[in-house]
Amino acid sequence: MSTYQRLDPVERDDAQTMIDSGDSRAASAAILRLALHDPDGDRVTDRALGLLDSADADVRAVAATALGHIARLHRSIDRENVVPALRALLSDPKTAGRAGDALDDIAMFAPHDQR
Secondary structure, three states: OOOOOOOOOOHHOOOOOOOOOOOOHHHHHHHHHHHHHOOOOEEEHHHHHHHHOOHHHHHHHHHHHHHHOOOOOOOOOOOOHHHHHHHHHHHOOOHHHHHHHHHHHHHHHOOOOOO
16 A cells, blocks of 8 residues: 655755665655656656666656656657657566556657657
């Protein structure tokens, strides 16, 4: 059972420190907080794409969720880089669900973004 966690805005430098900390919970919270609150969707997309290479499957899954949030909130995302990266996660049972959800969000909220 998961519990509700408030995801307040975070300063970019603080978020980067959390991401670089090696603590998967901190990194996951940071990328979600950025995705939900940072106005620069492209910058957050780059951070989330970097986390898709994490050794930790939970971090990869949360990064995929963050990408879906970015598409939903900004109605735009770098489909050329994001879609193939998310598709690569579909082959891993630990990340497939979240990657699929993010791809659905992109198809629904940023279907024609050609960046």
